[in-house]
Amino acid sequence: MVTSTGTLPSLLLGTLLTFTSGALGANPGLVVRITDQGLEYVAQEELLALQSKLHKVTLPDFNGDVRIKHFGSVDYRFHRRLDGSFDVKVKGITISVNLLLDSEPSGRPKVAVSSCSSHIRDVEVHISGDLGWLLNLFHNQIESRFRRVLESKICEIIEDSVTSELQPYLQTLPVTTEIDHLAGLDYSLMGAPQATAQMLDVMFKGEIFSRDDRFPVAFLAPVMNLPEEHSRMVYFAISDYAFNTASLVYHKAGFLNFTITDDVIPPDSSIRLNTKSFRAFVPRIARLYPNTNLELQGAVISAPCLNFSPGNLSTAAQMEIEAFVLLPNSVKEPVFRLSVATNVSAMLTFNTSKITGFLEPGKIQVELKESKVGRFNVELLEALLNYYLLNNFYPKVNDKLAEGFPLPLLRKIQLYDPILQIHKDFLFLGTNVRYLRV
Incomplete structure (x- = not known):
């Protein structure tokens, strides 16, 4: 031969x-x-x-x-x-x-x-x-x-x-990618790729969905006006739609709900989660329920929307917290209800295959919405709630954000030298690529 x-x-x-x-x-x-x-x-x-x-x-x-x-x-x-x-x-x-x-x-x-x-x-x-x-x-x-x-x-x-x-x-x-036991990511193509003389655009659904019950999303992805950038080989334009569908899934699954009991309060705190500690600013609660522990149950009222503006990411969380006294035989009796509002700034980073995030909360504002033990000043409760949210709630959410938003990558493709921009309604990630032959 x-x-x-x-x-x-x-x-x-x-x-x-x-x-x-x-x-x-x-x-x-x-x-x-x-x-x-x-x-x-x-x-x-x-x-x-x-x-x-x-x-x-x-x-x-x-x-x-x-x-x-x-x-x-x-x-x-x-x-x-x-x-x-x-x-x-x-x-x-x-x-x-x-x-x-x-x-x-x-x-x-x-x-x-x-x-x-x-x-x-x-x-x-x-x-x-x-x-x-x-x-x-x-x-x-x-x-x-x-x-x-x-x-x-x-x-x-x-x-x-x-x-x-x-x-x-x-x-x-990938057409669908598992994020965790709650959510998956839909990377199905929405049509044939579109080409010009300088570039090739591939459009994906980019929706995060519930793995247990895929419900229809009530809003559409916005139009993304991509900038004319050519300094990198590949660009990923990720709409706020992707992040906000994730918010819907985790909100519906109860991931953003929380419970505060006395055992999560630091031992050296002057405020305990019981009626004795509350006696100074809610006198009636101590008379009605002497030496009784309290429990606070919180939930984000609606799925928070992540807002994209040039160079900035933010969201606003509106929570509702209900207080219960823990009676004998595991009976919980509601005593008052609070409204909690806070503005949150967000940061996003890139780690070669995923977009990861981190929330930086602002100061909370607490308002008494309903009380069965009379009106009272909520200032002391603000300090307790702020401590819990900073040390328990936000770390839990940030741990989830650190797991990242996986990008749709072909096998053996590695990304490097990234740049990250925030535009109105979308995140714009530019990167170079290399094909790993080994």
């Missing part, structure tokens, strides 16, 4: 991406934008793979005749069983490939080759072995034949690679 070895010193690859048309019924919650830098990187990676495969191309049996000066007409037959080897130097390969990109009903991407052509400017063949001197006499004919064979092989290799490698690789893009 005769195999080719050599280099590809000049290789031009022209790849055209075409897409099936499709109208979006709603705005995407996530857009992945691949810039011309990113597309060029993809092309270079594909060229490396193509080079490797071209080195393994085998020359088929062929025959012909040629007229050689001083020898006359010579018939030749080129067989794989011929002893010896030859070196091939291929120059100036131009490849044009049309790829048809679309989305499957499942929300996964799919790709196919719609057309392919290749042209080789020059092929140089040097044959060694016992008959090398003779075969080199009609190397021009061999080179011409080899060029035609190689040109046809190139498109065969590309079509096979798209079917057997690229399409399965695209299937590694």
Whole structure:
């Protein structure tokens, strides 16, 4: 068997991406934008793979005749069983490939080759072995034949690679991702990718849903006006829709509910969660329920919305807290109800595969809404509630935010050198990528 070895010193690859048309019924919650830098990187990676495969191309049996000066007409037959080897130097390969990109009903991407052509400017063949001197006499004919064979092989290799490698690789893009036992993330495509001369945009649903009961979301993702940035290979535009659907899921699951009992109050605190401690500012409660422990049950009234404005993230939490006295036989009797409001600033960071967050709470404001033990000043309760929220509630929420919002990444893709911007209604993350071959 005769195999080719050599280099590809000049290789031009022209790849055209075409897409099936499709109208979006709603705005995407996530857009992945691949810039011309990113597309060029993809092309270079594909060229490396193509080079490797071209080195393994085998020359088929062929025959012909040629007229050689001083020898006359010579018939030749080129067989794989011929002893010896030859070196091939291929120059100036131009490849044009049309790829048809679309989305499957499942929300996964799919790709196919719609057309392919290749042209080789020059092929140089040097044959060694016992008959090398003779075969080199009609190397021009061999080179011409080899060029035609190689040109046809190139498109065969590309079509096979798209079917057997690229399409399965695209299937590694997650359609749904498990976040935890409560929530999942929907990364299904909302239509065929959209292309311009400088970029490729891929639209994803970007919705966080309940794994137990996927309820319809009552609001739509906003329109995202993406800036014209090209300093990175890839950009992720993450709408506030993604974060606010997460808020709905965790709120409905009761994750934001909390209970305060005396055992979570620090031992050295001057305020205890019992009627004796409350006697100074709620005298009636101590008379009605002497030496009785209290319990505070809190809940966020509605799912907090994360507000995006240029350079800033914030949210406002409105809570309701109800106080109970703990009577014998595990009976809980309500005694008063509070309204608690606070403004919260948020910070987001990127850790190579996820967006993580952290909440920085502001001062709380407490208002007495209802009382069965008379009106009283809530100032002392503000200090107790503030302590609990800062040391228990917000750390619990921040631990969850630290688990992160996973980005839709293909297998073996690593992100690096990120930049993070906050725009109206969306987060804009730019990053470079590398493909890990190992």
